[in-house]
Amino acid sequence: MSITNLSHAETLKVCYDQWAPMTIFPTSGSAERGVVIDMVAHIYTAKGYQLEYFEVPLARGLDMVAEGLCDMLPEYLFSKNAQNAFEYANEATFAYVSAFVIRQDDPWRYNGIQSITGKRIATGPGWDYSSMSMDYQHYIDDPQNSNFVEVIAGDDDVVERIFRMIKDNRVDLYADNELVLQHVLNQLKLNDYLEIVRPGLEKKLVELPIFSNKIPSAKRQKLIKIWDEGRVAMQGEQEKMLLRKYKVTLAE
Missing domain, CATH: 3.40.190.10 (Periplasmic binding protein-like II)
Known part of the structure; x- marks a missing residue:
């Protein structure tokens, strides 16, 4: 049946x-x-x-x-x-709360868009943060900041690659859904090298x-x-x- x-x-x-x-x-x-x-x-x-x-x-x-x-x-x-x-x-x-992932020895915390000046930010091609923070999206899109924005392309392992790049001091920070950050940190067993910090971006995703x-x-x-x-x-x-x-x- x-x-x-x-x-x-x-x-x-x-x-x-x-x-x-x-x-x-x-x-x-x-x-x-x-x-x-x-x-x-x-x-x-x-x-x-x-x-x-x-x-x-x-x-x-x-x-x-x-x-x-x-x-x-x-x-x-x-x-x-x-x-x-x-x-x-x-x-x-x-409705996801966002957070940042950074190196364990980095005292940095997000305190508005001015706080990311000079930090090397990782993102993916075409990823849109505007619903969480228009200021953050404008910063990423601004050609004047291109030297501080690393766009990581790929089909299925972009976030994992970003975590490894932060560990290797190739970029400094990455913002995402906190659940995604928790999961990847545990999967890669990088808790001794990286940490998830709040506050994240201004609005939930x-x-x-x-x-x-x-x-x-x-x-x-x-x-x-x-x-x-x-x-x-x-x-x-x-x-x-x-x-x-x-x-x-x-x-x-």
Whole structure:
């Protein structure tokens, strides 16, 4: 009976990028896909959907959603200037507190944009911090600061490479979701060399699922409603259990 049901189940095509522990590319050694992908799977399989995954860099994932090759991408920052190729869900995956990672012997702390003057900052190509701090984004984008901004490219290991570069004194600091920083620090076993410091950037990073505008409107609204109701239902203990599974805790 279950096989028959599965054969007629509707498929949800999910594009996502590597942002461990929230979204993870499975490997030969681990089938885990991360907190947010587990959440998406729980919500939609409960409604009878089969999920098909496409592990791609973020820019490619956005293009695939825009082209209708994927139905959704589970996490994308909220932007009023977002393109019209997709529609946001109403319920966020999480509103993340940000922090910085620096070397253990560095007394530096973030105290507004003036405090990063002269520090070597790591980021990725096209990464957008404007929802957390317009000043920080403007600093990174300003050509006059290009000697102090290192843009690290790659598909799936950019954050790990940044951590190693900070350890090796090639860059000084990196800002991200605190859960991502916790996870990478533990994975790389660099707790004796690096530390996570607060305060982070001024605002929380709000991430929401996006759904392709190539999907017929009625179907898209149904998918959004399923997510919104499912995410609300997972608040509390279910959410905490998922986070504990990946050995991270959400800051209040």
